[in-house]
Amino acid sequence: MSMPEMRRKLQYIPHDECLAMLRDSQFGTLAVHGAGGYPYAVPMNYALLDNGEKLPLVCMHSAQQGHKIDAIVNDPKVCFTVVGQSRIVPERITDYFQSVIAFGRAWVEDDPQIRLDALHALGEKYCAGFESLVEDDIAKSGPRCSIILMEIEQLTGKEGLDLAKARRE
Numbered sequence: 001m002s003m004p005e006m007r008r009k010l011q012y013i014p015h016d017e018c019l020a021m022l023r024d025s026q027f028g029t030l031a032v033h034g035a036g037g038y039p040y041a042v043p044m045n046y047a048l049l050d051n052g053e054k055l056p057l058v059c060m061h062s063a064q065q066g067h068k069i070d071a072i073v074n075d076p077k078v079c080f081t082v083v084g085q086s087r088i089v090p091e092r093i094t095d096y097f098q099s100v101i102a103f104g105r106a107w108v109e110d111d112p113q114i115r116l117d118a119l120h121a122l123g124e125k126y127c128a129g130f131e132s133l134v135e136d137d138i139a140k141s142g143p144r145c146s147i148i149l150m151e152i153e154q155l156t157g158k159e160g161l162d163l164a165k166a167r168r169e
């Protein structure tokens with residue numbers, strides 16, 4: 001994949017911290033090549049699914065039809081962004097932020113076992129302690145949803161300049 005390198009290298013977050021932020025954040029924004037050439041970015045709940053590769057898959061659930069599904073079918077190149085933290089510090093005219101961006105390719109998954117694994121991963125992330133409710137919901141709604149998987153091709157993280165300076169000190 002030929003993506004531009006991060007320009008602000010001093011603000012780079014190490015790879016293992018990027019993965020942790022991606023794993024732990026509550027939602028991300030999926031950006032696709034939308035209708036008429038316009039970008040389309042939509043906030044999504046998601047979970048990570050280990051597929052035996054170096055990087056996990058990002059899994060999301062969706063309605064079976066709509067703009068997002070059409071866009072992915074037409075062009076599987078996507079990006080997914082999470083913000084691990086953001087704290088505005090007005091007296092310093094700055095934001096103590098950390099974020100991760102993943103570039104890759106997405107698709108709508110058809111394999112029943114992978115779909116089930118993805119739904120369980122989402123249930124574990126968002127509904128821990130309510131396993132019986134998750135199982136009931138998967139049985140009821142699982143067949144009626146789409147599962148979008150994203151293979152990460154490039155993962156980078158960036159943090160605010162003051163956080164980066166503190167890291168180096």
